Amino acid sequence: MCDQTFLAATFGPCDNCSKASPLMNIYLKNEPINYCSFCVEMMACQGLQKGETLTSLKKESETLKKKLEEERGKLTDVELHQVAEKVEAVAALSIKTRRVLKGHGNKVLCMDWCKDKRRLVSSSQDGKVIVWDGFTLNKEHGVTLPCTWVMACAYAPSGCAVACGGLDNKCSVVPLSLDRTENLAAKKKSVAMHTNYVSGCSFTNSDMQLLTSSGDGTCALWDVESGQLLQSFHGHTADVLSLDLAPSETGNTFVSGGCDMKANVWDMRSGQNIQSFESHESDINCVKYYPSGDAFASASDDATCRFYDLRADREVAVYQKDSIIFGASSVDFSLSGRLLFAGYNDYTINVWDVLKGNRVSVLFGHENRISRLRVSPDGTALCSASWDNTLRIWA
């Protein structure tokens, strides 16, 4: 597979300030220079003439955007669904609800699978976080948080802890104890601190780092043990609603989406915004990487889901229908990336053929909005969380 090109290609001392950091390899008057991101910005600002107004800058920005659109347009020699015509259609799916998880007293807002493929954690508007064995429907752990609207929860890679956060503007890590009688809430540890609600959280490849997105417009990377902020990511101009880490073992990037209708790809090492995509017409509620890491999908309140390829640096598919008028809240890919599951505010889950662009199935069952859905780690099942206070597992 082709390597992703991102800007921070090397790591070392900056040509300008000598600090060791991820470097941007850019050209200035045909001369290659290796500056750290801070020095690049300083240089960019210095290059401006005095008296340049906001209006003239905006004009310049608009011109560049048009030019960029033109350049990208030249590379759009064909549409994805046209190339996919030669691929066989997906066999008819017979997906049914296999489990219904009841126990939350209010809307279920988030869920995440454990790496063991059967356990999962869910969080609710009622302040409760529950860890389930999805297979047996057994509730294994329960934590009550002091705040309502726990909008984000995640399972640690080791399976020994969960992270959760929401309206309290924090994200906390709770170690899971084998001792059922132990009060888990007492062991809860605050890790992330934002200045507005926490909308999403994810552990990186280890239990030691936590990545969060927030209504304060930023994302942040935290060291779990010390609670230290390792890196913050600025660039969104409104609430960030979702994030997803690139699936690569060697990757250091993640994508975020928010109320500014933009999806941004970030370098975790430098905090730099590497790529940005703006084609949705309303809030982006969810972003998720395609399994190879070369592309990602997004779900939006404009009732569409879109597919972006990072190498082509543009949108390559839109999944929409006249009869789908409610916003899409969550998306995830099947293991091969052929199917895209999308949960909507009209209580349904639509299954799309990623390559051909058509809808292959619609799943009814929930009695209120879908807030989140996730395919299990081995791809055998799909779990959906809903405002109807339940979670459903489909296969």
Place this chain on the structure above:
Amino acid sequence: MAEGSKDQGGTGTSEPEEDSPNMIVYRKMEDIVTRIQDEKAGGVAIRTVKSFLSKIPSVVSGTDIVQWLMKNLAIEDPAEAIHLGSLIAAHGYIFPINDHVLTLKDDGTLYRFQSPYFWPSNCWEPENTDYAIYLCKRTMQNKARLELADYEAENLARLQRAFARKWEFIFMQAEAQVKIDRKKDKAERKILDSQERAFWDVHRPVPGCVNTTEMDIRKCRREKNPHRVKKSVYGVPDDGQSQPSPVHISSQPARKPTKEDVQKEITFLNTQLDRHCMKVSKVADSLMTYTEQFMEYDPFASVVEPSNPWVSDDTTFWDVETSRDPSQQRVKKWGFSLEEALRDPAGQDQFLKFLESEFSSENLRFWLAVQDLKRRPFHEVPPRAQEIWQEFLAEGAPSSINLDSHSYERTSQNLKDPGRYSFEDAQDHIFQLMKSDSYARFLRSNIYQDLLLARKKGKSLTGKRLTGLMQSS
């Protein structure tokens, strides 16, 4: 009923609030119901239906609506049309004339359209005082069709207790409303009464029904009426004793871009223009190839052997996956890319075993050590980084790896202020080295081939046995 003086339907100029997520959906539903009512443009005929001794004005049948939806929104399955229609009803745009429960049925059930005055896009958040006035008024009018349902009677009793002190005021308002209503034309009253009832069915739904006015708290800030200033349905002035809205998120003013923001944007756009991108045809092929390769492993696209645990309740599939002996199918995946091989712990083990046989395991061990370094807590990173340097890169290192001088220099510099990413360059080089060199040989090695073709140690496959037989005969 209150005079529809403040028609906040909002036509013409689009304000920023118009683009809020809720508004987008409301506008789409409004577009649909407007089109359904437009008989000349292919809509449904709204008519008066004769029933026993009376006439039922301004109705359509459920089937009519379902048929229209299927035809005009390209819906093939009636179930889907019913589902969409029910949602439109649940939001109060259409309603059954004889039921508090707002769903759409594909039969002769009669439905009416809601008045734009009561549309959800007007950001109603009616007070309990208004609801009390409404229920009170209903009890005053001696009409069978206006009798309170059980849940409404319960609600009224509860409100009477809550508003005990100002009940006289509420009673007076209700009387005033009844007087206003009496002045209206009989047919018109039937329609208005039903629309008013449908309004309350949305804002005070039947217990067990979805309350479609519930909002996603993350989106509340940008609503037309963010602080939810109460607007009375019946023109009752706010006496200041109403409770504040439970939604109290500090509303941040929309950030206006500064000069610096735009300068940053310009820099960003310039770097994007310099970026080398691939053609869509090429990425499309790449995506198709990847998907094709993994389709056989995808439980939603292929059959799982022996069975999908969630479907059959049999966990054999999981037991096999976690066993020490990887299946042929799993081993085949290691051949897709070095990344895939390393992602599987068994693949990692086998690759390491192979490298050990070639006396070049230090490369993989270095790569694994750096991966582990990145997963350590913050304070453990600097000492561990030093350890890695000593083990793999320092002069006379026990597991010395081969780096080009440029990377070596860089890494050495980085170690002066050791951090999580100090070895990024080096790790990348070593990975590329393994990928282009050792990995290819690994795939051809006996270690790998034996597993791929499921050759057991000591025993040979049928083919070999046959050859043996033939030789001996």
